[in-house]
Amino acid sequence: MKTVKKRTVSIIHELIGNEELMTLSELAEKFEVSQRTIRNDLKLINELLKEMDLGKIRLVGGRIICPSSFGQVLKAVPKDDLYTYKLSQEERIEIAASFLINTVEYITMSVIADNLVVSRSTVINDLSKIKAYIGQGNLKVLSHPNKGLRVEGKESDKRLFLMNIKGNGVEKEQKDIVESIVLKQLNLRTDSWQKIREILYEAVYLDQSRLREDSFEKIVLYLGIMIHRNQQGSYIEIQKRQPNSKYRMAQNILIQIAKEYFISHKEDEVQFLSELLICEKFSGYVSEKNEITRKEMKEQLDSAIYEAEILLKKSRRIVKGYFSQSAEIWEHYDTVELHHFLPASHIQLGVECQDWKEIVENMGRWMYERGYVEKRYVASMIENTEKNGPYIVVLSGFAIPHDGQGKGSIISGMYLVSLRRPIPFGVEKLDPVEFVCCFSAVDLKVHMKAFFSLISMFRNNTFKRKLRECKTSQDAAHLIEEYEFE
CATH class of the missing domain: 1.10.1790 (PTS-regulatory domain, PRD)
Known part of the structure; x- marks a missing residue:
């Protein structure tokens, strides 16, 4: 397989990403090289296309016409295979620095060269720049005539340095070879x-x-x-x-x-x-508000708990009508379990919805019609999600629509649904969402205990698999009670 330069890979991405035909002059200007150099890059790309039987790039009136299957040429450029990707000096320095910091003991220049797939003399020529680069992070490269090189410095500085090499987070893992290799070193x-x-x-x-x-x-x-x-x-x-x-x-x-x-x-x-x-x-x-002091927060929390206790006492008769359990479960907070909130009547399987807003609105309406929340609570859930992003998606495939206390909650309650077709909520790493549990909370103690149980269950892949297999709401309610006490 041909050695592929960084510029050549960038040209491939540029051609794939542009809907309109590009010209030689446009690419030459973008990469600050001559049109002749761009022609040589296109020649190399055509050799890759030929090896993969994907057709050929043609030049018509200076415009570059790619074959219909052109995007597949990226398969010929492994993102972290240094045998087929020629690193620039800047890339070598960053990766060598990462190797040095991630090595507990000394490491020789020959080992660094082997990892970079370059000659030892190349590493020797880069060494002064590698040391200077690492020095920017308050770290020092020590040399030992028989052992090799080692980085000395605070552990905190080493970690922050590694973060800066991979400064944009793991999202770009598939887009940049340096980032991919640095992540790979974390094992x-x-x-x-x-x-x-x-x-x-x-x-x-x-x-x-x-x-x-x-x-x-x-x-x-x-x-x-x-x-x-x-x-x-x-x-x-x-x-x-x-x-x-x-x-x-x-x-x-x-x-x-x-x-x-x-x-x-x-x-x-x-x-x-x-x-x-x-x-x-x-x-x-x-944040929606300015930060408040710890004292103010405690006062607000105490007030909320006191008001919630009064409201719960007034609401016992209503709660009894919605839960199959007797009202005595509310006598002591510690006795309220998750399955009290999710009897069969509060679970629906195989729900059809077009998007996240529809499912949140439908679930909120269900809570409103049964007296758990005021009407404004439903609109507030949707508004908060649109304003602050889909923070309600807390685990892979699992969302919890809700709003804060004092936003229209009347009674602590939950409503769980499984979706016939999982829906994206806008969190790429956790989408699509398959299970949604809407809740209202008027008491922190009751709410948090149930929440912990709920999160614990939906982190369990076996539980989620069994929930998918449930045929009825009764089956799902029994499953929740079974896993709650595991």
Whole structure:
């Protein structure tokens, strides 16, 4: 297979991405080379097309006409195969820096050369620039005559440096060879990124905050780097204990990470992650109001709980009519379980809907008609999702439409549906959504306990498979009760 230069790959993408025919002069101007150079690149592309029996690029009046199956030529350019992709010096420096930082012990220049598929002399020529590049991250490359090279510096600086190499998050994994190779060095399975996202989605939801998408991906990337470093035995240096507003959120994230990846849950790691979560450079939050003080938040929370308790007492008779269980279940919060919220009458299977807005509106109307919410609650759920993005999608294939307390909730309740045809909600990593559970909450204690049970179930692939197999709402209700107490 022919060696493919970075510019040649970029030209292929340019030709695929343009609906109109491009000219030699346009490509020459874009890539700042001569038309003759572009012709040579097109000649190489034609050789690839010939090898794959995909036709041939033709030049007609200076315009470039590609064969109908032209897009398949990308299969000839493996994204992380350095035998068929010629790295630029900038790419070599970034990848070599990543190799050095991700190596616990010393690494020789010959090993670096083998990984980059270049000669040892090429690495020697690049070495001063590699050291300068790594030095930008407050790190230092040490040389040993018999052992090779090693990076010295704080663990936190090493992680932040790796994040900057892959600065745009893991979304571009398939678009850039440097990013692909850096991710590959982390030795995480492809489904690990999905698992990390689910853990972070859950933590963000419980924190009642909303990370911007770019910030979310940066934290996902950091967690992937942290897992890899911990598995190597590299932990964050001792941190000064300064609990902040995101400390509990960081703690919840790392408890789940530790369980999933069998790594230690260290307080220094919690402290550093919490500082990343409040650092504007890494984490941006979407909020409707200005931040309030801890004291104000506690006062509002206490007031909400007090009002909810009064409302629940007044609503017992109504609740009894909607739940098959007796009203005594509300006497003590600790006795209210998820299956109390989801009897068979609150579950519907095989629902048909065209889009996310229709399903949210239909479920909200169901809650309204049965007295769980005011009419404004339905509109508010849709408005919030349109304004702040589909934050209601909390796990792969699972969404929880809702709104905050005081927005029209009357009684704590839930309504679960499975969709006959899964629907995209606009979260590429978690779409399409197959299960939707709408809820209203007037009591934090009851709501959070049920929420934890619900999330736990829908993280279980076996539970989701069995739920798909349920023939009736009664079957689904029995399944929920069975898994709730596992």
